[in-house]
Amino acid sequence: MKIEVLTDADSVARAGAAFTAEEARAAVAARGRFIVAFSGGHTPWTMLRALAEERMPWAGVHVVQVDERVAPAGDPDRNLTHLRESLLAHCPLR
Template sequence: MKMEILPDANAVARRAAEVIAAQAREAVAARGQFLFAVSGGRTPWLMLRELADEEVPWDKVQLFQVDERIAPAGDPDRNLTHLQESLLTRVPISPSQSHAMPVEESDSEAAAKAYAQTLEKLAGAPPVLDLVHLGLGPDGHTASLIPGDPVLNVMLADVAITGVYQNRRRMTLTYPVLNRARSLLWLVTGADKAGPLVQLHAEDPGIPAGRVSQKSSLVLADTAAASEFINH
């Protein structure tokens, strides 16, 4: 794992946008497309707005969600709502290139299987994404891989449904597809992430994030989140 420590959340967002744009150009040059999955959360909204101003071959991008709350279309709880506002309305990407998790379907388990099939269709069998953006919760969760949830044990499916967490069930990518990704980009901001960031860096399996492979990971952290690394 590599780590860069930046002054604040805005600097993290700007640097993340630069990294994503560079990887997009490299992937398109090497393989003709860029397969990118994005998580939810406030720091990513800043990142996505910055990304809209970067030089990205948008016509060759396939955009996926890492996780999504099971909620109605347009609900402020939905990651898609913020993805649309922050990025999709600002860049020349067609609806056929943006793959929202189908959380409005009545059969969530079937919907998860359908999303896994979408991944296979576009990213191979088994799917290999070029870049996955991840966040880190104060409780050590990443994606919607939540402490104590049975979803942590899903190893034979790339997409799964969680139990209730913060009043919502969720659809999430699972460890197998995250660990196959060519590259992982972690955005970690805020003092409440300082402890979990130490555990992530140590690959501590005691938190869900610590069980994600770190072989091709870059962590962008602000000084508040990285305080344990700055002070020692």
């Protein structure tokens, strides 16, 4: 296990995105797909925006949600609203 101490939230988000992209590329190369589940809340948003800029094998990526709030479509309280704005709107997912 490698432990890294990063200086700020943006650095953590970029490192998380880079790690996720690396694992996605390896999984798609080995098994043809990468399934990733994202939790809601404010914490993932910065990492999701950084992930949208990474070199990802989107054709083999499956994105699922871990949780969701009960709110109308597009409501800022919904996790899907932020998942779409931060990641899905910027990626060529099917």
